[in-house]
Amino acid sequence: MLLKQSVNQVFCLLQDLRNYQYTLHTIDNLFIHMEMGKSCIKIPLRRYNEVMKVIHSSNEHVISIGASFSTEADSHLVCVQSDGVYQTQANSATGCPRRVTGASFVVFNGALKTSSGFLAKSSIVEDGLMVQITPETMEGLRQALRDKKDFKITCGKMDAEELKEYVDICWVESEEKVNQGVISPVDGKSMEGIQSERILQGDFETEEKLMKCTEVFYILKDHELSSATPYQFAKEIAVACSAALCPHLKTLKNNGMNKLGLRVSIDTDLVEYQLGSGGQHLPQHYLNDLDSALIPVIHGGTSDPTSLPLEMELIFFLTEYLF
Incomplete structure (x- = not known):
């Protein structure tokens, strides 16, 4: 025993x-x-x-x-x-x-x-x-x-x-059955089978509301997930997004947007992102605030052409701050 x-x-x-x-x-x-x-x-x-x-x-x-x-x-x-x-x-x-x-x-x-x-x-x-x-x-x-x-x-x-x-x-040898039943907050697409990684990132808080990025999904196109996967790049994006959305946490939480998804797509001739909750894209005024925070970080992470194309989705949760 x-x-x-x-x-x-x-x-x-x-x-x-x-x-x-x-x-x-x-x-x-x-x-x-x-x-x-x-x-x-x-x-x-x-x-x-x-x-x-x-x-x-x-x-x-x-x-x-x-x-x-x-x-x-x-x-x-x-x-x-x-x-x-x-x-x-x-x-x-x-x-x-x-x-x-x-x-x-x-x-x-x-x-x-x-x-x-x-x-x-x-x-x-x-x-x-x-x-x-x-x-x-x-x-x-x-x-x-x-x-x-x-x-x-x-x-x-x-x-x-x-x-x-x-x-x-x-x-x-194993058939990896990962993220069964998980769907994207951005557009409701299935994330089943997509490899992901937990993110260790500090809380962003304002007006008794907390925002934390918990996970990043690597939606890869032409190459396998390996040790070269830009985990640090994902953390930088998570910090930039959290900082930009901090002033809106109360509004987002009051509107029932407790779970957010940020999908970032990068290629040699493409840089774009989508932000959504509950399968719907967020209104444009949130994206306007994100542009100035995210674009420099995204461009800064595309210096290595061997890592492209790259598509990732970051998951954020909004909660109440308990004293």
Whole structure:
């Protein structure tokens, strides 16, 4: 059986002492499946570049990765807070026996000492999985990830013949079913199958209203999404749009426009954008205010012709500011 550990263990491992924040990079379509006696971490081959980003940004002792919700699992770990205490539960599909349980993240902690008497330890920590391994195993795991090779971790006591558990890290070919049922606020078109990325951007607030960009969809034309995707460019556009719309937040919110979409299209001979909510374009006076803020940013991001053509859609949410 997997052991239950304190949430503080994970927080201490993941805490960035320079910025006093917790960091966990989530990889789309990476799944963690736990069964009796074994766990399997399935990594899509197409996400190799993102895995390398995790490797390069992590310290030598810890690798932490967020996972996607798995529709293949018949239950999933959830973390519930009650009276200040965190508890782990496994929510199961109605009427289904629990065979495969999904998890939200995995943390590999490479600080296990050989003197502990354990080959490795696997533990449930809140809604995720923590695997404690020796420094030698950590180096082997890192090399396997770099080489796109599967890797098996044997958990349990060194002198125990039975009661072994296994954690398998597997590279898989997968049909990525992303953003199912999502539609564009700009014109109501389906965004299903379009790859997206979360955006970390600060709030813009005025008159007790908040505006935040949460996600960018890459509507690519002639090239695949890769590590060269202009995430920073998207953030600059998000900041410019938020600043320009800040004076209008109260009006937008009062008119029921809680979710906005900004679609930007760029090619060698084309630069345009559309702003909409609820499948309808916003009135022209909002666009007039956006021109002076957006056009310089958009033109500034088109200096690399190899990244063109490019089309992206940014999603913004408007909420009340709660004191």
